[in-house]
Structures are given as C-alpha cells and as structure tokens.
Amino acid sequence: MVQERGLYVNSTRDLIVADSFKDEEYEEIPLSKEEGVNIKLPTKKSQAYNSTLLFSMLTGLTDGGSVLLMGPPGCGKTTSAEVVGHFLYDVDIDTIRASTIYGHPEQTEEKMLARPHTGKLVKEGIEEIIPRPFVTAPIHIVDEVNRLPPGKQSLLFQAIDRKKVEYCGKEFTMSGPLFATANYSDAGNFEMSPPFRDRFDIALMVNEPSPLDYETIRAAGDEKMGDSRENLLKIPDEFKLGNGEMGRIRKQIKNVKVDDEARDFLYYTVASIDYCEMAGTDISRMTKGSMMERPPNKAMCSECHYGAGGKSICSMTENGLSPRTMKSVERYAKSLAWFMGKNTAGVEEFKTVMPYTMWHKLRPTNTAFDADGRYVNDRIGFVENIVNESMRSYAEVGDGIKGVYGAGVEAYDRWLNGHESKSGSEFEKLRDETLGSIKESIVRLADYDDHKIRIPLAQQLVKEYHDVITTTKAK
Secondary structure, X not given: OOOOOOOOOOOOOOEEEEOOOOOOOEEEEEOXXXXXXEEEEEOOOEEEEXXXXXXXXXXXXXXXXXXXXXXOOOOOHHHHHHHHHHHHHOOOHHHHHHOOEEXXXXXXXXXXXXXXXXXXXXXXXXOOEEEXXXXXXXXXXXXXXXXXXXXHHHOOHHHHHOOXXXXXXXXXXXXXXXXXXXXXXXXXXXXXXXXXXXXXXXXXXXXXXXXXXXXXXXOOOOOOOOOOHHHHOOOOHHHOOOHHHHHHHHHHHHOOEEOHHHHHHHHHHHHHHHEOOOOOXXXXXXXXXXXXXXXXXXXXXXXXXXXXXXXXXXXXXXXXXXXXXXXXXXXXXXXXHHHOOOOEEOHHHHHHHHHHHHOOOOOEOHHHHHHXXXXXXXXXXXXXXXXXXXXXXXXXXXXXXXXXXXXXXXXXXXXXXXXXXXXXXXXXXXXXXXXXXXHHHHHHHXXXXXXXXXXXXXXXXXXXXXXXXXXXXXX
16 A cells, blocks of 8 residues: 555565475576576565565564664655554654654754753742653654764663663653664764664665656556545555554564574574684683674684684674574564464574664674675675575584484483482482483584584583582582
8 A cells, every 4th residue: 555655665575485484485587697686586485575664564563663774865764664653553644753853963862852841840840851752652763863973872772672761860661663764874974883773673774766666656646546645645444553453463473473493593593693712712701792802803713613714604793693683583573474474483484584683783794795795785685695504504403403402401301300309329310310411412512513503502501510510519
C-alpha cells in the first residue's frame, strides 16, 4: 500500500529470505563479463523484499525496537520512518513531525527531552518537569542524528537503549519504536561513537530509488485517489491496528520460539568475530574488548597460527560485538519469522538479520579491505561475507564440537543431580569421574584450534570444573 500510493517508492528487492537455510535462497545471474556484478533472483522457496520497508515495519511492530537509517540526502530515510509510524500507529504525519528531534549543533536538552514548568516554578515555587512530545509520542524520530555533537548524542543513549530519559532527576519512560536518520559523512556531521552506534538494534543503508521509479513517484495518486496527500495517507479501516491488535501482534512475536541450532550458530559467529588469541596470555582476556592499545593488524595477525591474509573471520574486524547485538539478532529473527508465518525462528531468519544488526557496529581491518575493496563502502556486504563464511565453517564442525563440549556438560549435570545423595567412597568416585570427563572435554577441544568457539566453551567447562571442586571442599 505504501509503495502503491507512491508514499515511499523504491523497486530495490535487496533482501531474499528462504523458507529454510537448507533451501536454495536465490539464483545468481552475472550482469557483467567480469566477476563481481551479479543479479540475485529469488527461487520458488524464497521471497524478495525491500530491506528498508521490511525492517522499518518490523521495528514498528517490535516492542522497544530502534533503527538507524543511513544514506544520502533525499533517498526517503525520514519519509519511510514517518509513513511506517503513521500507518502502524494511526498518527497524523504533522503530529509525528511535531514530535521529531531535528539534529543540529545548537539543539538543547530542554528542546529535545523535557523542560521545567516555568509558570508553576515562578508563581508557586513548584518544580514540575514537562516531557517534550518526542518522549510522549508513540513513535520517536531523530532526524539527522549525526548533526548533533557528541555531547548531545549522549543525551539519547538511554532513550535508544532503555527507552528512558531523565531531566533534573525526573525519569520518563518512552514506549514505541525509535527511528534515527543520518546522512553519510560530510563537513556538517559529527562522528557517531561506537557506544552510540551499539545502542541501535539494527541499521539500514537506504539508497536512492532507480531512475525508473520516478515514473511511479510522478504518477502517484491516480484518478481514484486524486492528488490529495490526505487521501494517499488515509488508512483503510481493515488495516488499522488498535491498541489491542498491536499488543496481540507483539505477544505473538514474543512467543515465537528460537531453534537451538540457530542460537548455536549465532554463538559460533559471535565467538569467531570476538575472540583473538593475540589479545592476551589467558583465555579470559583473549577478546578484542581487551585490546586497549592496538586492534588486530597484519603484523599482529602474522604472529597468530591463523596467519594473515584473511584466513579467519577474526582477522577481518578490529572490534567485537556486545551482548546487545545478540539480543537484537534474536529480537529481529523472531519478528521476521512471525512475518513469514512461522512459529520458530531458525538459522535462515538469524542469517538474514545478522548483517543488518551488526554492520554498523563492526570496524573492518585492512585485511578485510584487501580481501575486497568494496567493503570500504558496502558494510552490509562485508558482514554478509562473514556470516556466510561462518555458516560454512559451522557446518563443518558444529556437530563435532558440540559433541565434545556436550560430554563434559552431561557429566556435570550428572554431578548436580547425584552428588547430594552420595557419601564416602561413592561421593569420591562420582567426583573423580566428573572431573575426569570435564578435563577430557577440555583436552579434546584442542582438536578444534581453528575455531574460536572453543575458547568460551573451554571457559564454561573450567567454571563447571571449579564448581565441582568447590562443592567437594564444602562437603
């Protein structure tokens, strides 16, 4: 309906979703005699969508979701947020615009978030804080957020992350999704810090519509609708979502289950990105978060047994991912599964949303740029490559490494369920068997030394080993 009425027009179908990760997602057809320019066509077992509209809609339906829309001026970033907010929440466009924060260096906290009730303060001496429309609106938009200087951006940290704002000791809770738009870097922009970017669940690269789309844009509003924007924005009764309907949808999304295989794949991918054996001398410090002075580089990677030249996912990024990202992946995978009519979010849904929930947070290394110079600009393609490589690697070793780790966990579970009923020699026997099984699992993880997931798995087994010893001493 949004595209048909010309409110947001972009014929790009850049997101292909298959029914199952075992299905063929797309057919690839070369559009050039040289490598690198290909067209992806969906198959009978997949569907193609415009990523901006789909993820904007899912953000609007997801309780507390936040999205960063980046792209050149005039490509429809703000329009897509306004239109999605209007149709999902039945809020007038003018009302949405009146509650929008417009980014500029002179923007103040009082104009953005809240202000004192001056009348009561002067006349009655009562300090009452009034929230701004941005805080109380059902949909929150920050337009050109990177035109706010870092100090002003920091005021939005909790609004994006926890949907809360504070002013003069008074805290207000926000409800509904948050959209922020940002043009690509220019002289009038400020850098968005890594902690600021990390607070957005998902980020979209919004590009200009095709020249062929302009005919649709020009012709928007045929004789049936007239040229009235008011008519174009009119929501048919059958499409209106009341408060009860929105709550029902969110409950359905929340109740979507997550396939164990999908969650394991996410853990495997995040571990492959996060862990670096050159970061520390102990496994507890072998993460990129511990690399205070120097991120991964070619010289450092050449000293690692993986070697330089992009042989491993870990050499492709300077930094790792926070737990917020894993939460965002699961949230949007469940939303996508619900949209596809599924009761369970599987590997395909996780694989689909991971590039969009990660690209704005990861910083590529020179090794990544050497592998493909286009990654300087195409950060979604960069993360898609990482996810595809992770899936290939996971398919090779997933079952094997889970079996090794599982043997130690099963021994620990037997200990938890049986040691309290044991005493004397029986207690000692169960303890020694448990410690031996856990130790054997740790030793066998060395067979997977090309896979970083072994590090957090080993850490967990060490914890369980320590728990058994501690319980023994307490006994």
